[in-house]
Amino acid sequence: MSRRKGWAVVMVLAFLSSSLSGCLGEDGFDLLPEKKGVPGGLTLACLRSSMYTSMVIEIDHEPGYRPFSSSTDLLEERLESVCDKPSGISVQFTEVDFGHTGSWSAQDVRDKGWEEKETSPRDGTTLRWQVLFPSGAYEEDSVLGVAVDASTVALFSDTIDDADGPFGRPSVEDVENSVLVHEVGHLLGLVNLVYQSPIDHEDSDHPGHSNNEDSVMYWAVESADVSNFIFGSLPNDFDDDDRSDLAGLADGSLAVRDQLWP
Numbered sequence: 489m490s491r492r493k494g495w496a497v498v499m500v501l502a503f504l505s506s507s508l509s510g511c512l513g514e515d516g517f518d519l520l521p522e523k524k525g526v527p528g529g530l531t532l533a534c535l536r537s538s539m540y541t542s543m544v545i546e547i548d549h550e551p552g553y554r555p556f557s558s559s560t561d562l563l564e565e566r567l568e569s570v571c572d573k574p575s576g577i578s579v580q581f582t583e584v585d586f587g588h589t590g591s592w593s594a595q596d597v598r599d600k601g602w603e604e605k606e607t608s609p610r611d612g613t614t615l616r617w618q619v620l621f622p623s624g625a626y627e628e629d630s631v632l633g634v635a636v637d638a639s640t641v642a643l644f645s646d647t648i649d650d651a652d653g654p655f656g657r658p659s660v661e662d663v664e665n666s667v668l669v670h671e672v673g674h675l676l677g678l679v680n681l682v683y684q685s686p687i688d689h690e691d692s693d694h695p696g697h698s699n700n701e702d703s704v705m706y707w708a709v710e711s712a713d714v715s716n717f718i719f720g721s722l723p724n725d726f727d728d729d730d731r732s733d734l735a736g737l738a739d740g741s742l743a744v745r746d747q748l749w750p
């Protein structure tokens with residue numbers, strides 16, 4: 489590199505670093521990316537009310553991909569039964585165009601999710617979790633839903649549409665109800681994502697999932713295998729073991745890791 493070029497690089501760096509330090513000095517760390525965390529990284533923020541007294545579920549769906557109202561009603565009911573939110577839990581729908589073609593990776597879900605988030609997941613005293621309903625399928629095409637960080641999940645409705653049972657049981661609506669509660673269950677840290685349960689209910693072949701087929705956290709719920717539930721009803725609620733874990737996390741009797749708050 490010539491001496492002349494070298495100076496140009498130094499000048500640019502000096503300019504960049506001075507403007508960076510100026511912004512950081514005035515506005516804190518706005519220029520640094522916010523930590524996205526791992527699924528379960530905001531479970532205490534949901535389970536407790538000492539900081540976040542209300543909660544918003546942001547539903548970002550593409551045109552024609554708005555979820556059944558039974559799915560979001562059920563999710564609200566399930567969250568209200570485990571999270572302490574004295575000022576309430578509400579659902580906010582936004583129609584968006586993700587501008588994505590081809591299959592989705594976990595990183596795609598993270599990137600598009602954060603582009604569309606209305607505010608930070610921790611917005612004053614409001615905790616905001618986000619559910620994307622994009623068109624298209626996940627790269628592993630049997631996957632119905634994914635949880636990709638502490639505040640972001642996605643459900644793949646095109647795949648869910650094909651996951652109903654051969655005789656319409658469970659129905660597409662049943663499957664969507666269950667998968668939505670299941671993915672948000674991962675944001676609550678289930679099963680053993682950010683703690684170690686004293687109860688042996690994690691499926692040894694499917695880490696992060698329940699071994700109880702009556703729990704919504706049962707491993708088969710997020711895969712196209714759900715059609716196997718034809719002879720029973722598809723679970724859409726947490727079981728006693730899941731609830732015991734969440735109660736232990738809430739009251740501090742169960743040790744927790746990887747939290748973005750507190």
Ligand SMILES: [Zn+2]
Pocket residue numbers: 670674696697707710
């Ligand atoms: Zn799962």
